[in-house]
Amino acid sequence: MTAPEAQAPVLIVDDDPSMRAALRQWMGLADFTPIEAAGAQEAIGKISSSFPGCVVSDVMLQGEDGVSLMRRIGEIDAEIPVILITGHGDVPMAVEAMRNGAYDFVEKPFDPENMAEIVRRAVEKRALVLENRALTRRLEDGSSLESRLLGNSPAMRALRDRILHFASTDAAVLITGETGTGKEVVAQALHDFGSRKDGPFVAINAAALPETMVEAELFGHEAGAFTGADRMRQGRIEAADGGVLFLDEIVSMPMSLQPKLLRVLQEKQVDRIGGRKPVRVDIRIVSAANVDPREAVAARTLREDLLFRLNTIEITIPPLRDRGSDCLVLFDTFVNRFTAQYGLDRPETSARDEAFLQTYGWPGNVRELRNAAERFVLNAGVGRQPLEMLVTGNGAAHEIGEGDTLRAIMDNYERNIIASALRRHDGRIAAVMEELGVPRRTLNEKMTRLGLSRPKAGLTAAED
Template sequence: MVNGRILVIDDEPRMCQFLKMVLSQDGHAVTTASDGVKGLELLKSGIFDVIITDLMMPKVGGMEILEAAKEEDPDSCVIVITGYSTVESAIEAMKKGAFDYIPKPFKIDEIKIVVRKALAQRGLMVENRTLRRQLNVTTLRFGYMIGESKAMQAVYALVDKVAAVDSTVLIRGESGTGKDLVARAIHQHSRRAGRPFVTVNCAALPETLLESELFGHAKGAFTGATMMKKGLFEEADGGTFFLDEIGDIGPGLQAKLLRVIETGEFIRVGETKPRQVDVRIIAATNRNLEEAIAAGTFRSDLYYRLNVVSIVLPPLREREGDVPLLANHFLNRYVHKTGKKIRGFTEEAMAKLSKYSWPGNVRELENVVERAVILADSELVDLRDLPREIAEEPIIVPDAISGVPFKKAVQEFERALILKALREAGGVQARAAASLGLGRTTFHEIMKRLGISANPKGARDDVQNCDAVGQ
């Protein structure tokens, strides 16, 4: 089985033969070139995952090979071999995009490890590029609604169905799930697509100002109304009106909004003559409207008029497999904005992003990726570029200590922490103490106080019997 396609370029035939023999043993397909000129020809005629090139060669040197390789395939990984006298040039090559450099003489294991790492990065870059192509297909169909999970497929199916009719739609979901994107997608796929798409956040304005924004006002209707103003309903005439955070409007406006939905009529503030509009209404909320109805703060008749078709957006934590797609989408956006040369995420960084619970949903993920792009100083976003709460493993408090007195809870938590450290250290107490930043004497005193066996075997037994406590 071929693991990777490797091109070796060196003007020393023995080095070419040696590297081909060593790397072929690991299952790689190795092609060699005896100078930089032949190396350039091979780069143009074939596809290689990793290019290993000597830095100092006559006619065409390693720097030119690096530039040509990146031009042919931006995802290719170039490893530079250099003598000690040219280490500074090798570092310069790293700044220009080389994956790594290896000074001569080197050990067999050293070149094998670097090649293995280069192939892993190459795989990540290709995977990221594939994800971006998948994103392009999705965005062509649904604007910026990103996701391939079953939960999102169900949303897409509903968007297709409701776009074809003029019924009122209520979009529900937690903050940051992208309710505005769903509303826009419905509009773009409807017969009203060429007409206005108007939005308003009902929670952003006090009720008196919101009424004027929605319905407009006559000149002199109130202090400061020096001229007539059209409302957003008139601006949306013939198109779609998206009312975000509909659960935040007061009772007075609820009655007037109900009239527009039922009759298409409204009255500007300061006027008495009804006006007619033709708008499709899409509303969204993160509130529980059923509870608001029970509490008497939201009209049931308005709720039923809005809730003709309900689309419930899943939180990001329930969208299995969508985090990599979204993360790469936001990465592309902010790489383009900042002009930075970042190609993707390391495997460890993406694993942490996928594992995180995302209480702020897609909006939080976007903010995290923007931050990572700003902080990243290499071609791949790494763990150090992520916020601490995502990059570090959280310490989970055992269920067994909930509802117990404070001192007892602290003791049980302390015990769980010590056992977890011992488990991860394989029962070796010195290593466990070091992982917690404790001296061995202090660690032993804590173990004794908590009744944890002091001998290594006992410590291992305790750890094995208490795995559930530490997890």
């Protein structure tokens, strides 16, 4: 069981002590924290808008029934999942309850393992709701680091801690990470949360300028230095005096200019093109690369001595595929933003969409995810397409139809999650168990039921 739902509280509401005892035992074995109430009024006293779990209630209660209880819980917080159980097989009641906001409807007798799975999904959803609310509160304070670098995965919390720790220094920082991970956002944060926040932040992308322009852009020039230089122009390095100079795509800087940049870092002064004397500058250098800078040194596209000057501190941004459920939080946040921006109704994600969010590799990282959220919002009103289709152009043949059951939808979701974990870990069951938080027997049963097998190539008994 993963961190958000482990030990989550489950409020069990039933006027039958034996049923409460059975549910308490089953929920405890499933690693939840059971809380009991014999009736609706007692249950309401245990609920608040910050309740982090879900409610499992019998429909037929003495006095107020479970459907009425669900409505009262909805008045406290409409996003608390309520799972209703009944022994009467009342299909119309089930349909009506689902329309009125019930998370799920289960008939007695039910399979304890199936009930535990329903509860697990409910508390996962609740954890995401509370996480999004906390994130929204932080986003309202635009000065917070969380509002710029979204996500609550351990990798992102560690990244924010490193940024805040190093922001107060003047040491050179090299930011590495794949395309779309947010390297300029990190660079801007190092400026805004550091001692130079009142100074300028000057960014230049070495890969975006023609080689003939890079020198003039960086170092500036005197009037008459070359044809067309009719007046003195200050370079980006001078413009950053007292603040931070951000050099993106540093490995794309022409080799001929790298010694001159190295001298700036060593001497704290810049030579304009055509200038007679150097100009003193007080800057902090932050650079970024989307490839391994050591490989660039080996390929002779980056000077080793310049790399030593640039990476006094090295900060690596994790790719989105290594950030767990952050993709769900990010996508939800982006959807909310684009919904407000375009004045459209907010589209809801399906189980299949959520499965795709967590299993797709996102090679374009956060930038690609943001684009996907914008397309998702804009396309919702002109024929609902699965997110997979919008992002990859594939998957239309596997669309979940209106007649598919919840079990079929969730089987598809679990199949994608487990298959993705198996691929990431080359079929090593122990590693998959650790990532997904499930015991071996449960994982084996799910793999058998879902028709999954692990890759055999390259595995040894010791690796299993």
